[in-house]
Amino acid sequence: MAPQRYNRTKAVALAVVGAAATANAFQAKGVFGGQRVATPRSLTRSAAHLDMKFKVAVVGGGPSGACAAEIFAQYPDVETVIIERKMDNAKPCGGAIPLCMVDEFKLPEKLIDRKVRKMKMISPTNREVDIGTTLKPDEYIGMVRREILDGYLRSRAIEYGATPINGLVTKIDVPQGHNGRYKIHLQNYEGAQKVGTKEEMEVDLIIGADGANSRVAKAMDAGDYNYAIAFQERVRVNPEQMKFYEELAEMYVGDDVSPDFYGWVFPKYDHVAVGTGTVVNRPAIMEYQKAMRERAGAKIEGGTIIKIEAHPIPEHYRPRRVVGRMVLVGDAAGYVTKCSGEGIYFAAKSGRMAAEEIVAVMKANGGKLPTEAQIKDTYIKKYDQAYKPTYIVLDLLQRIFYSNNAAREAFVEMCESEYVQKVTFDSYLYKRVQGNNPVEDIKLLFNTVGSLFRGAALAPPDKPYSNPVESLKRL
Numbered sequence: 001m002a003p004q005r006y007n008r009t010k011a012v013a014l015a016v017v018g019a020a021a022t023a024n025a026f027q028a029k030g031v032f033g034g035q036r037v038a039t040p041r042s043l044t045r046s047a048a049h050l051d052m053k054f055k056v057a058v059v060g061g062g063p064s065g066a067c068a069a070e071i072f073a074q075y076p077d078v079e080t081v082i083i084e085r086k087m088d089n090a091k092p093c094g095g096a097i098p099l100c101m102v103d104e105f106k107l108p109e110k111l112i113d114r115k116v117r118k119m120k121m122i123s124p125t126n127r128e129v130d131i132g133t134t135l136k137p138d139e140y141i142g143m144v145r146r147e148i149l150d151g152y153l154r155s156r157a158i159e160y161g162a163t164p165i166n167g168l169v170t171k172i173d174v175p176q177g178h179n180g181r182y183k184i185h186l187q188n189y190e191g192a193q194k195v196g197t198k199e200e201m202e203v204d205l206i207i208g209a210d211g212a213n214s215r216v217a218k219a220m221d222a223g224d225y226n227y228a229i230a231f232q233e234r235v236r237v238n239p240e241q242m243k244f245y246e247e248l249a250e251m252y253v254g255d256d257v258s259p260d261f262y263g264w265v266f267p268k269y270d271h272v273a274v275g276t277g278t279v280v281n282r283p284a285i286m287e288y289q290k291a292m293r294e295r296a297g298a299k300i301e302g303g304t305i306i307k308i309e310a311h312p313i314p315e316h317y318r319p320r321r322v323v324g325r326m327v328l329v330g331d332a333a334g335y336v337t338k339c340s341g342e343g344i345y346f347a348a349k350s351g352r353m354a355a356e357e358i359v360a361v362m363k364a365n366g367g368k369l370p371t372e373a374q375i376k377d378t379y380i381k382k383y384d385q386a387y388k389p390t391y392i393v394l395d396l397l398q399r400i401f402y403s404n405n406a407a408r409e410a411f412v413e414m415c416e417s418e419y420v421q422k423v424t425f426d427s428y429l430y431k432r433v434q435g436n437n438p439v440e441d442i443k444l445l446f447n448t449v450g451s452l453f454r455g456a457a458l459a460p461p462d463k464p465y466s467n468p469v470e471s472l473k474r475l
């Protein structure tokens with residue numbers, strides 16, 4: 001099978017039209033039109049359907065898995081199981097979600113711990129720029145605890161009829177040519193079992209929603225992606241310090257906190273999350289984290305570290321996202337944006353979109369299973385139409401503005417522009433760019449050049465680091 005390879009020439013060309021394409025970001029409707037069609041309780045299954053169902057296994061119960069399972073569970077011709085190794089999993093994550101997700105995924109307000117309305121960008125020379133001034137009173141970035149969000153989405157899928165299995169998928173046997181059923185091997189931890197019971201299950205279609213270390217991706221030979229390692233400490237600070245971060249998130253840039261990403265302080269329910277990430281020098285992650293604590297300084301001083309966590313963040317799509325009837329979504333597919341490291345919305349969206357498109361194909365096929373070509377022609381095509389320009393633009397921005405201290409200094413200076421703030425927030429909060437203004441675009445171009453010169457004059461040069469093995473391995 002021909003792998004879907006990333007076409008660099010096309011990518012650059014697309015980047016030019018990227019902003020415009022993002023402006024009209026495709027609003028996927030799918031079979032349920034992105035809307036709930038009925039309340040869970042109103043969904044009953046006709047007994048006539050029971051013996052002719054196809055079985056779909058969703059592996060992973062994070063946002064991508066839960067949102068996929070919820071859609072399959074509403075389709076009477078499918079029996080849906082959702083396999084999650086740890087039902088109370090608290091995925092290491094900053095937990096920032098865009099406003100549009102609250103509406104689109106009908107998230108109750110109680111899931112949002114904090115509504116961030118102000119952001120500070122802090123440059124390598126510690127210049128602070130407040131952003132968020134363009135936000136309307138009802139606009140915010142939501143801060144969630146992942147154990148709460150994931151638990152809620154998973155319970156909703158279960159209410160719709162998905163069968164939960166508390167199990168770790170260890171292996172998948174793929175039938176010759178993907179003809180026939182897939183055999184999933186798992187350790188079932190049902191009840192309070194510490195040691196799982198070995199089980200096998202045959203299914204017709206698999207959704208790989210099992211995150212960055214995906215077993216499904218391995219079984220389908222989806223190919224590798226490069227990844228950042230992200231490290232985060234949950235710090236319980238005193239009430240006065242917490243008050244400071246009540247509605248405020250901070251982003252720090254500088255080669256001290258990361259040679260190619262940013263460091264953050266995000267407010268959570270009753271503490272702050274302090275973290276950073278890197279691809280090019282992963283072995284030095286603890287040094288960067290130490291620098292983050294130092295940069296935040298008195299604002300978190302004396303705080304108690306209540307949790308330490310680390311996890312990979314994918315850098316780009318996997319070479320193959322559909323093989324046979326095995327389909328990747330969320331982090332397993334590689335749907336995290338560069339620059340911001342955002343993945344929750346894209347996970348939920350891709351899970352929902354993949355399931356909606358597969359169900360639509362089955363309906364059009366008279367209930368038959370979809371082929372690989374049909375899945376690629378619907379889910380993959382629509383997802384890329386909607387979001388590939390966003391990935392390309394943010395990748396370019398990261399390459400330009402996180403590459404050295406001069407560029408980082410310029411980046412923070414540019415964030416003072418009301419126009420930059422508006423475009424940035426609109427594209428983040430609503431996944432579209434609003435009010436593009438050609439005159440402002442040209443002004444911005446000149447200001448960028450000016451900022452780059454000033455940045456070069458002000459910012460300290462980056463310290464060299466030696467990590468030829470990892471940095472050269474970058475895909």
Ligand SMILES: Cc1cc2nc3c(=O)[nH]c(=O)nc-3n(C[C@H](O)[C@H](O)[C@H](O)COP(=O)(O)OP(=O)(O)OC[C@H]3O[C@@H](n4cnc5c(N)ncnc54)[C@H](O)[C@@H]3O)c2cc1C
Nearest residue numbers: 060062063064085093094095096169211330331343344347
């Ligand atoms: C430190 C850090 C900070 C981040 N901050 C943000 C942020 O602020 N905002 C944002 O939008 N994104 C953020 N991200 C990215 C975000 O966390 C991911 O993009 C998102 O969680 C992807 O969701 P998912 O459902 O695809 O995968 P995951 O959330 O990783 O869920 C996968 C699930 O599968 C389960 N699983 C894995 N293997 C198996 C198996 N073999 N069998 C059964 N179950 C299995 C896991 O237990 C897990 O519950 C951050 C990531 C990191 C690491």
